[in-house]
Amino acid sequence: MSTYSYRIVNVFTQGDDPFSGNPLCVFESAESLDTPRMQALARQFNLSETTFMLPSTRANARVRIFTPSYEMPFAGHPTLGTAHVCRALGLAGDTLTLEMQAGLIPVYATQRRWTLQASANGPSG
Template sequence: MRTYRFRLLNVFAQTTLGGNPLAVFEDGQGLSDAEMQALALQFNLSETTFILPATLPEANACVRIFTPTFEMPFAGHPTLGSAQVVRALGLGDQALSLEMRAGLIPVVSTADQSDTWTLRANTPTHRRPDATRAEIASALSLSENDLIGEPLWVDTGSDQLVVPLISPDAVARCAASAELMAKHCGNGERAMVYVFAPDGPPRDGIQQAQVRFFFPKNGSPCEDPGTGSACANLGGYLLATETPLPQRWQLAQGTAISKPCQLQLHVNAQREIFVSGRVVELGHGEIRLPEQTP
């Protein structure tokens, strides 16, 4: 039998049982692509990651990220959670470079044993959606008046539709339709919608905001507790809309599904995007698989 060790973590966590769950396999060598995908389906978390030897000399490790149904080139909370495991395995210290399908992602912690990690996102691209504001609003069970500003597709590693809303109340009232998301909020491969609204004026130079992230799954609407890639894409949205820099935001996500998350976004004067969050390790275990046949 082949044995593979894994760890369970919560990312963007304010409490031990808050945050966005993640499974990280310490060493994915010997697993086929199909087995990685099957294990991600078995765990049935939003993402499961597999640590592998780096193929690039400047990387500490290679990380592959799987949802239960497909592999992702980049995602925020798997990046931060995997970084903590990479350090725990002795593959690096508080400054890491993780090799992903989206490229090299730098990740740092504030100290040697800190559980707060920061990633630097890739340079964003953006484009206007084909759908109208009214069509996008309908996919969220909102009126067009609930939207403020223009929705944009933004991509710092994961292509998502970023939708600015008029108030935290509008964020709370969102009720996503899987059918209408697929019709109006898709990019030809999948639909992903990120809504946000500032929550009052900035306090001590930090803008508070309420955010939610929706996607269809098996014909039903789903909501992610804490979405680091979308946080990075919000930074890309701020750049695309020429928001004065620097910007610091603190994002509250996941309260609607009882998995509260807190994400930190920093866009500096050099137009670099950083996403930060706390990682909590819950436990560990191992799975056993039969030997592969030649």
């Protein structure tokens, strides 16, 4: 049996209710996982998205996003939730960059509020 480190975070919570918002599963260290295993884990958790954090030479972390059915190049709520986990793990501070399939995404935090920057034509990189 394999053991994986992951966190469930709620993105876009309302007020002080930590169980409001959109839940996201973030796997903290996915180097040992291949694509079929990532897809199987996303299907097992059955949330709208599940992310997998990997090392990156271009950003604070490389992130792969999966729905229960397929991999996505980019999505807002998984990007923000994964940025929160990056900061919680000490991989970055309030300003970080995530490497997505769609490109490099700058993300900024002010206390508990996260903001991302992506152009209308898509992420940079």
